[in-house]
Amino acid sequence: xxxxxxxxxxxxxxxxxxxKRSVSIVRGIASSLVFCGFAYCAYTxxxxxxxxxxxxxxxxxYLFHTFISMLxxxxxIAVNLxxxxxxxxxLYRSSEVSFLLxxxxxxxxxFIIKFFDNFFYSSTTLFVIAFMALFGYGSYFGYPWYFFAxxxxxxxxxxxxxxxxxxxxxxxxxxxLAGRIGFRKVMAGLFALYFFLIYMFFDSSNPITLxxxxxxxxxxxxxYLLHAAPGYLQYLPNQWVxxxxxxxxxGDVMKALxxxxxxxxxxxxxxxxxxxxxxxxxxxxxxxxLDVQSAAQKIYDxxxxxxxxxxxxxxxxxxxxVLVKKEFFSFFREASQWIHFVVMIILTGLxxxxxxxINLNLHIMDVQMLTYLVMFVFGGFMISSLAxxxxxxxxxxxxxxxxxxxxxxxxxxxxxxxxxxxxxxxVLPIAEYIAIASNIPFxxxxxxxxxxxxxGIFNAFWVSLTMVSFNLGFGGFFANYLExxxxxxxxxxxxxxxxxxxxxxxIVIVVIILVPVSAYFAALFQFKIFHFKMLLLAGMLxxxxxxxxxxxxxxxxxxxxxxxx
Amino acid sequence: xxxxHNVTKKFGSLTAVDNLTLTVPKGEFFGFLGPNxxxxxxxxxxxxxxxxxxxxxxxxxxxSIAKQPMEAKQSIAYVPDIPFLYEKLTGRExxxxxxxxxxxxxxxxxxxxxxxxxxxxxxNWIDKRTEDYSQGMKQRITxxxxxxxxxxxxxxxxxxxxxxxxxxxxxxxTLHMQSQNGISILMSTHSLPVAEELCDxxxxxxxxxxxxxxxxxxxxxxxxxxxxxxxxVFLEVTKQ
Numbered sequence: 001x002x003x004x005x006x007x008x009x010x011x012x013x014x015x016x017x018x019x020k021r022s023v024s025i026v027r028g029i030a031s032s033l034v035f036c037g038f039a040y041c042a043y044t045x046x047x048x049x050x051x052x053x054x055x056x057x058x059x060x061x062y063l064f065h066t067f068i069s070m071l072x073x074x075x076x077i078a079v080n081l082x083x084x085x086x087x088x089x090x091l092y093r094s095s096e097v098s099f100l101l102x103x104x105x106x107x108x109x110x111f112i113i114k115f116f117d118n119f120f121y122s123s124t125t126l127f128v129i130a131f132m133a134l135f136g137y138g139s140y141f142g143y144p145w146y147f148f149a150x151x152x153x154x155x156x157x158x159x160x161x162x163x164x165x166x167x168x169x170x171x172x173x174x175x176x177l178a179g180r181i182g183f184r185k186v187m188a189g190l191f192a193l194y195f196f197l198i199y200m201f202f203d204s205s206n207p208i209t210l211x212x213x214x215x216x217x218x219x220x221x222x223x224y225l226l227h228a229a230p231g232y233l234q235y236l237p238n239q240w241v242x243x244x245x246x247x248x249x250x251g252d253v254m255k256a257l258x259x260x261x262x263x264x265x266x267x268x269x270x271x272x273x274x275x276x277x278x279x280x281x282x283x284x285x286x287x288x289x290l291d292v293q294s295a296a297q298k299i300y301d302x303x304x305x306x307x308x309x310x311x312x313x314x315x316x317x318x319x320x321x322v323l324v325k326k327e328f329f330s331f332f333r334e335a336s337q338w339i340h341f342v343v344m345i346i347l348t349g350l351x352x353x354x355x356x357x358i359n360l361n362l363h364i365m366d367v368q369m370l371t372y373l374v375m376f377v378f379g380g381f382m383i384s385s386l387a388x389x390x391x392x393x394x395x396x397x398x399x400x401x402x403x404x405x406x407x408x409x410x411x412x413x414x415x416x417x418x419x420x421x422x423x424x425x426x427v428l429p430i431a432e433y434i435a436i437a438s439n440i441p442f443x444x445x446x447x448x449x450x451x452x453x454x455x456g457i458f459n460a461f462w463v464s465l466t467m468v469s470f471n472l473g474f475g476g477f478f479a480n481y482l483e484x485x486x487x488x489x490x491x492x493x494x495x496x497x498x499x500x501x502x503x504x505x506x507i508v509i510v511v512i513i514l515v516p517v518s519a520y521f522a523a524l525f526q527f528k529i530f531h532f533k534m535l536l537l538a539g540m541l542x543x544x545x546x547x548x549x550x551x552x553x554x555x556x557x558x559x560x561x562x563x564x565x
Numbered sequence: 566x567x568x569x570h571n572v573t574k575k576f577g578s579l580t581a582v583d584n585l586t587l588t589v590p591k592g593e594f595f596g597f598l599g600p601n602x603x604x605x606x607x608x609x610x611x612x613x614x615x616x617x618x619x620x621x622x623x624x625x626x627x628x629s630i631a632k633q634p635m636e637a638k639q640s641i642a643y644v645p646d647i648p649f650l651y652e653k654l655t656g657r658e659x660x661x662x663x664x665x666x667x668x669x670x671x672x673x674x675x676x677x678x679x680x681x682x683x684x685x686x687x688x689n690w691i692d693k694r695t696e697d698y699s700q701g702m703k704q705r706i707t708x709x710x711x712x713x714x715x716x717x718x719x720x721x722x723x724x725x726x727x728x729x730x731x732x733x734x735x736x737x738x739t740l741h742m743q744s745q746n747g748i749s750i751l752m753s754t755h756s757l758p759v760a761e762e763l764c765d766x767x768x769x770x771x772x773x774x775x776x777x778x779x780x781x782x783x784x785x786x787x788x789x790x791x792x793x794x795x796x797x798v799f800l801e802v803t804k805q
Binding site for chain 2: 400
């Protein structure tokens, strides 16, 4: 039965991927080009960063792999959180599950099919990124081809798979508890616990604290770091992977292999446990999910009016008013939207607080400049992720109900502009907050003072503008009005392409700001003359590129809204 | 009034509507029938601006839907075959949402919403989110929303799907009354008895072409030529 269903799912997948219509072929070629471009960038970035850190800044192997461990932890959490949220839709709210449950198929079979469906659907892009990053990293060390294949199959995929298994185990535990004490209490408790654990992890292994301490020992960092890492880190899967790479890099294969072995063993055990739990509990938890949905039904008191009530008067023109209110309710009455937003705000807050407290003791131009650029890119990456998750699905989430707008006397540009402004209002303050926080460590006592801060604030505005218009426009272009889940809508092929395109835009920006920023740090550390004109010129160039891309987003978005519905 | 002049709609190599010319004058109740995939919904979607015709022109109350879409849409109401609503809004909020899109002043809208809630007997569940509604509840909300702005023409696609007998009667009576008040109605349906009961004129579309178009009186003569059943006329004219 399992293979019978998988056969038809693969058939459906094949027909979607190898669609022979000209539009699909063009789209497929464009997708491939962007994917290849991005894959190449990921490779180059990983290779250059490895070389730069190990040769130029002479970061020791241990510190370098500690950084890798941090990145792997972020990847683990990303896969884990993503799978918890998406699995709820896939396993409990999918019409396919309802259909399969009416057929003589075991619950465990349905579970396995949906679990793998979910894992491969949400992790394909991460596989590509992980592989190309691995390829860039490994190429620096000159590893043979079979190293990459072996590490991918036996280390990285199990690593991500373990994260997904734990995610679904957590989800089923949530459903079980929700059946007893209520969904809201469980969610509140779980989020508190989750953030406490993340805080604990970063508190005890904060890379920023690590950098600060290491800087004092520079360049003999390996000596310092030998005993620096907290003991419990050795029990975390990201540490096993990082240790595996570390020992391979040192040429000590025999010390590396046990880490891969532990990872594989734990992954298989976690999957086994997952199957046992699913066999006993999946169907019962599915029934609980029905109760949770029924309990969420609510009759609103018509006598109670709040500030966003449709009946209340507003200063806005009526069409804009009702569009804004509709977006407001659609967002805040959808748990997956506001919960995910709160999570991202908290993570952004943690990031901003951490970076604003960096104390750069190491007065070396290249290190400071690299730190600045890395923080700039990371901030841009967060804005890009935020726009992808919340702005990209905005048009598609109109869903089948879009007929109500399309058949009403409202212009498409008014609809688009309203969505754009709402997205921009959501993204800009966060972008500016990140820009300010990540520039604070670089404010100097010299005459250059806060010029970099103002430059960052200016850039954040243009980056936000571009990210929002680009994501909104291409979200319309790739809109699938049948997809009601915002998280799935933000992880489709179109979403991935848009995300990759915005990352390419970030690279272009880094290239633009590289010259004035390096001149700035040269002026700071080598006392060369700094011309403010350089910042102005770079700012203008950045604004022009951003405006062009924003215009492209607007054109594509407006055209998509005028398409047949 | 709804006018279609030589309207064609193609999807790639498929011609969904083929050179269709049709007029629904003021106050006429026009029944639009046809087998599955004949082109009914495509035609309706072109009339309300959801699809752009490949060729030909469409006028709603004298306004071209292509050149003056705002004016045309302001004077028409559309009820789709499947009543998708914004799930997170309540029925009342949905009515206010549509009212706002049609720029109905708040004071007028309050009274109109109350009137329609009363008329369609939807007060018991109007303040629940529409995601908790049954098909029939959604259908009634959609029809109520369509009437909010006092349209001059109504285009309604399969209005009776999912309605219980009482709701179906309310909808039938409402549409009949609208037609008598001078509103043009174009109704697509698979229910031959409903079409016979309500419509002044009936058109049958097959493979994108209008293959039958007659008044109710003329239809009686056509029926007499077969076995006295409208079903037989329908099957004959839609035979390949």
